Amino acid sequence: MKKVVPILAFLLLNIFEGYTQITSPVIRANFGVDADMRSNFFNGFVQSGNDDWFMLPGSIGTGQFMIDTTGAAARVARYATDVPFRRSSFIRMMRYPVFSVINNRLLLDAAFVRDFHGDDSTVFASGASKNGDNPGDWSTPVSQGIPDKNDILDVMVHIRRAGPNITDSLWMMGGMSLDNTTGDRYFDFEMYQTDLTYNRSTLKFTGYGPDAGHTSWQFDAAGNIIKAGDIIFSAEYQSASLTFIEARIWVNQASLSISPVAFAWSGQFDGASYGATYGYASIQPKGAGTYYTGLQCANNTWGGPFSIILQNDAIATNYIAKQYVEFSVNLTKLGLDPVTSITGDPCGMPFRRLLVKTRASASFTAQLKDFVAPVAMFIAPKADIATETPSMCNSGSIGEIHVTNPVSTSTYQWTTPNGNIISSPTGPSIFIDKPGTYIVTQYLMVGCTAYARDTIQVTLSSGCFVLPAELADLRGTYKDGWSQLNWKALNNQQVEQFLVQRSEDGTNFTTVGQVDKQGSSSGTVSYSFTEDISKVNGQRVYYRVVLVSLSHAIKYSNVISLSMAAMTHNNNITIFPNPARDIVQLQLAALSNSTIKIDIFDAAGRLVATRHTVVYRGNNVIAIEDLTGKPRGLYTICVNTGEESFKQKLLLIK
Known part of the structure; x- marks a missing residue:
């Protein structure tokens, strides 16, 4: 039962006078609110630049479409031969990641939902449910038909800001198509702070809030919002146009004695019954001016890439006049912007779940008819x-x-x-x-x-442990194409063998030799290893030795670097030290005098530095200081001589 909170009579008579709606086509936050789904069109004419739900095939312009249309052509093709498939529901979310900036507008999320068609359970049982009830008490049948003027075909919603910043106005765009256009139409876009869910098996709603089935808005004594709750926008479209949109929030009736800072009460309160503790209270902006717009489509309005499925299973390409309605609400002006009025969090969500439903009449507590199961919004993949x-x-x-x-x-x-x-x-x-x-x-x-x-x-790892540097004492020399390594081992009786590993970049090592334990001495024993590396490319090689114990545990020695500059006869590069902390040396053996280009890329493939320098025939050593101040990580250094290109990985450790 409706209860009207006492308010001055003249205010009741003029409650919407300062907030008259706009029922002509407009662009809000660069989104066309014109009952037309096409981007780069406005009011039926080509107009490049404005965004919308979809893009008409073959059209051009800088305006973007919001809904992911992947698989649309295949779905429509299947509709032609599969009648049961036409009756199924599906959902498509925004084609961009949440919080993307596109066309200089911050996009929070968007959704397109096709409702089930024909007799099904996503309708309210006749006469059993109304706004203000606990969703847990709503009754839904196993299967039931509803009047075609109340039968939802498709629903759309999009949340964006009017600019790229969190301080720009927050807008909600909505759209809905119904099967029939005769008579007046009444519907609600209800937004929940909890994960409201409908289970078609049990025919029950779950995941509703703690305050009589909802989440209530809470205020401090000064009227500041300290907790956001559920919201509902109730719209009325008469045969000619949008009549009005009423905004309500779920509150404890006692909160009506507080004067909110962000908005004003406008006199209506409805709960599950007369005298209910919790219910939906109507609100309005503090200042005069329009906060919502809306209108109905013209005849032959394009129905989008998924086509239109009517209640009788017929497929249509275009809407008839008034079959599709569209509206916009300025949430910031209304005082429901989570950044400016509530949490201050740049990623604050105005709601978590959206439930769209139709009503039998203009009364807020009229019998509920059809609904689209709750849609989850603002859900980005959580890091794994x-x-x-x-x-x-x-x-x-x-x-x-x-x-x-x-x-x-x-x-x-x-x-x-x-x-x-x-x-x-x-x-x-x-x-x-x-x-x-x-x-x-x-x-x-x-x-x-x-x-x-x-x-x-x-x-x-159970198979390795730290080797103190004094236990390895690895040293090496290079001469005439041969490398020679020398090292020492303590507690030689625990040694099974040594593996000698070589690398050309100081990071990726390959085993190139094996040295078995010498005798059974238990003291300090010296070892050596020689290798022919005359055919190894590059100016420098790196070695390390792996000690394998009798228990098959492993110990790594320190890494040493050997210069091979004297043996190089063609262009190649060596980076040292590697890993490095800031400045590194690039060694290049050039066949002729020339100018080379050096590019440095980070691990994501972004170019972070570039330079040109002159090299001379023979060995060149170039100091690279471009990495000073750069973050730690893997970098790729690319050298282009004009005739050849070379790459080396560098690990910057700081």
Whole structure:
């Protein structure tokens, strides 16, 4: 039963006078609100630049379409021969990641939903449900038909800001098509803060809020919002045009004695029954001016790439006049912007679930008819991390951890309480050189509160342990195409063998030889190894020795670098030291005097530095200072001589 909160009579008579609606085509936040689904069209004519739900095939312009249309052609083709398939529901979300900036507008999310057709359970049982009820008390049948003027065909919703910044006005765009156009039409876009869900098996709604089935708005004594709750927009379209849109929020009736800072009460309150503690109270902006627009389509309005399925299973390409309605609401002007009026969080969500339903009459508590099952909004993939090196040694190993499902608009920040990150701690992946716990925190946008976290444990391998440098004492020399290594081993009786490993870049090593244990001495024993490397390309080689114990545990020595400049007879490059902390040397043996180009790319493939320098025939050593101040991580140094190109990986460790 409706209860009218006492208010001055003249205000009741003029409640909407300062907020008259716009029922002619408009563009809001660069989105066409003209009851036409086509981007780069406005009011039936070509107009490049404005965004909309879809793009008409063959049309051109800078305006973008919001809904993911993947598979539309295949679905429409199947409609032609598969009648039961026409009756099925499906949903498509925004084609861009949430919080993308497109055409200088910040896009939060969008959805297109096709309702079930024919007799089904996504309708309200006759006379059993109304606005203000606890959703848990709503009754839905196993199967039931409804009047065609109340039968929802498709629903669309889109949330965006009028500019690229979180301070720009927040707009909600909505659209809905109904089967029939005769008579007046009444519908609600109801937004929940909880994960409201409809189960077609049990015919019940679950996941509703704690306050009589909803989440209530809460205020402090000064009228500031301290907690956001559920919202509903109730629209009335008469035969000619949009009559009005009423905004309501779910509150404890006692809150009506408080004067909110962000908006004003406008006099209506409806709960489940007369005297209910909780219910929907109507609100209006503090200042005069239009906060919503809306209108109905003209005849032969394009129905979008998924075509139109009518109640009788017929397929249509275009809408008849008034079959599709569209509206917009300025949530910022209405005082429902989570950034300016509520949390201040740049990624604050105005709601989590959207439920669209039709009513039998203009009364807010009229019998509910059809509904589209709750749609989840603003859901980005939550960070999930993995690694190909789940265990590693405390020394001599490098591993990578990465986000398996990165979102291009999200920021990822890595931390570790006991490991060691050797690359930049920001981004979808990191490099590490120690076992430990690694944590990634995902932010949907810079400046937002944390959206998701994931943790991975990299364990200490049971087959390796740290080798103190004094136990290896690895040394090496190069002469006439041969390398010679010398090292020492303590506690020789525990040694099974040594593996000699060589690398051309200082990072990726290959075993090139094996040295067996010498005798049974238990003291300090010297070892050596020689190798013909005359055919190895490059100016420098790297070696390390792996000690394999009788228990098959392994120990890595330090890495040494040997210069081979005297043996090189063609263009090649060597980077040293590698890994490096800031300045590195590039060694190049050139066949002639020339100018070379040096490009440096980060791990994401972005060019971070470029330079040109002159080299002379013979050996050249070039100092590269471009990495000073750059973040840790893997870089690729590319050298182009004009005739040949060379690449080397460099690990910057800081």
